[in-house]
Amino acid sequence: MVKILVAEDDEKLNKAVSRYLSGRSYQVFSCMNGEDALELLAGQMVDMVISDIMMPEMDGFALADSIRQLDKAIPILFMTALDDIDSKKKGFRLGIDDYMVKPIDFDELQMRVEALLRRANIAMEKKLAVGSLTLDADEMTAYVDGAEVPLTVREFQVLYKLLSYPKKTFTRAQLMDEFWGYETESDSRTVDVYITKLRSKFRGCDAFEIATVHGLGYKALVRGAKG
Structure with missing residues (x-):
């Protein structure tokens, strides 16, 4: 089963995204900030990271930078309210793979997740x-x-x-x-x-x-x- 980490400090949205992905046969790990996400990644292999940018403790930019120092290949999808070009440029310079602006359309989220997993050559489950x-x-x-x-x-x-x-x-x-x-x-x-x-x-x-x-x-x- 493909494992996805969701880092999002909005508890309602975190639960909604996690529930939606779980219902599509993904195993989901949820965190409320970047520090917790990075700590989880130290002990748990995942196949993809979905992260907000504006989070307490450690924001999405710092999380993405830390992940890329450890793993160059894992897909990272930013899911954020920031719709400015500078935030997008910073994210992609840090090595993220895709960028979604809130409010989130769940059908679009699923399509982006599937596309990123395909690009990473991750089999859904043999x-x-x-x-x-x-x-x-x-x-x-x-x-x-x-x-x-x-x-x-x-x-x-x-x-x-x-x-x-x-x-x-x-x-x-x-x-x-x-x-x-x-x-x-x-x-x-x-x-x-x-x-x-x-x-x-x-x-x-x-x-x-x-x-x-x-x-x-x-x-x-x-x-x-x-x-």
Whole structure:
């Protein structure tokens, strides 16, 4: 699981961002200032840092500078109310990778996080475990209670996508664009066929279900998950 550190002194925003990212299958560590963030980083490896600039004890500039002295590659995203060019220049000179101005749009935050992780060549998770089901992204194989469930590459990709974002609805068009491409001659009913095949192959697995969101598309529901 990808680990993200959120350093933000606004408690309400810190909790909101942390909750949002946790709901998208990231493991989140939250701190209220730069000093606490740096202390956490001394004992905990993370894959990305999201930081405010204006924080007590140690601001975001000092935090970014300290991080870059230790790690040249980890993605750093500034999330701040400062919208002036001088603050942006200072941040990028210190080595940050991206800059968002408050108020934060959470959909945009997710897109920026995913883009930064891709650029850093960080795999979201080579193995995804959901109850008795394990998906191995390297092998493109699925196992239920240790027994392989044969899947085509595209079946695996669709299932892995859905289970990577439990409870998130993906439209048929989104799935078509990602796994069949814009130029495909197939139509959205192709997605329905694949979902039917996946439901059939995993009908004996009680770890999850693929729910139909009428008029939109599909989402994975992990059984036993809270929320």
